[in-house]
Amino acid sequence: MTVPVVVLVGPPGSGKSTVGRALAARLGVGFRDTDADIEALAGKPIPEIFIDEGEPHFRELEVRAVREAAAAHGGVLALGGGAVMAEATRALLHELPVVFLDVPLADAVRRVGLDAPRPLLVVNPRARWRELMEARRPLYLEVATAVVDTAGRTPEQVADAVLEALELKTPHD
Numbered sequence: 001m002t003v004p005v006v007v008l009v010g011p012p013g014s015g016k017s018t019v020g021r022a023l024a025a026r027l028g029v030g031f032r033d034t035d036a037d038i039e040a041l042a043g044k045p046i047p048e049i050f051i052d053e054g055e056p057h058f059r060e061l062e063v064r065a066v067r068e069a070a071a072a073h074g075g076v077l078a079l080g081g082g083a084v085m086a087e088a089t090r091a092l093l094h095e096l097p098v099v100f101l102d103v104p105l106a107d108a109v110r111r112v113g114l115d116a117p118r119p120l121l122v123v124n125p126r127a128r129w130r131e132l133m134e135a136r137r138p139l140y141l142e143v144a145t146a147v148v149d150t151a152g153r154t155p156e157q158v159a160d161a162v163l164e165a166l167e168l169k170t171p172h173d
């Protein structure tokens with residue numbers, strides 16, 4: 001079994017994919033994103049899974065994707081924004097170096113405009129984002145080894161803060 005060097009959690013727009021790629025490059029390891037794994041498994045984009053099979057089916061695929069990636073990927077792993085809602089996933093994350101990328105609503109909106117195809121944010125995205133974050137913040141905090149505030153920081157600065165928070169060395173240190 002190979003475990004990730006870093007697992008990134010946080011809400012949509014917190015920068016998990018962007019920071020994850022930057023971190024992996026800095027550490028000289030691979031990057032994996034469970035949202036991409038789920039799309040490969042289902043053979044279609046996430047919004048289509050939500051429409052065709054519904055959110056509960058997506059969440060089942062997500063638990064499986066996280067379990068498989070957490071046991072096999074030795075690099076940086078980014079999870080979907082809602083992955084922490086599953087108790088089985090949280091139990092597994094307690095054993096791993098997990099960083100919660102925190103972001104205020106204003107920054108998340110500035111970054112993504114909340115207009116990308118995010119099925120849970122289609123109707124009234126600002127209010128929905130706030131609701132999701134309120135419900136999930138305790139869960140992100142529960143699984144987090146460290147919390148990194150991303151407000152006003154570039155992805156490279158966030159990557160630096162993650163390395164520092166977990167005391168990780170890069171090949172250049």
Ligand SMILES: Nc1ncnc2c1ncn2[C@@H]1O[C@H](COP(=O)(O)OP(=O)(O)OP(=O)(O)O)[C@@H](O)[C@H]1O
Pocket residue numbers: 010011012013014015016017018019035080081111112118150153154155158
């Ligand atoms: N620290 C940052 N500062 C400015 N822009 C950022 C920052 N982090 C990410 N972005 C930008 O915000 C957008 C969303 O980032 P990203 O896709 O990495 O978020 P995510 O957490 O993976 O979201 P999702 O949960 O929807 O997959 C991208 O356009 C990215 O370039």
Ligand SMILES: O=C(O)C1=C[C@@H](O)[C@@H](O)[C@H](O)C1
Pocket residue numbers: 011012035046079080081082083118119120132
């Ligand atoms: O916040 C969420 O629940 C989601 C976030 C995305 O990463 C995807 O996993 C999907 O769109 C659901």
Ligand SMILES: [Mg+2]
Pocket residue numbers: 016017018033035078
């Ligand atoms: Mg992402």
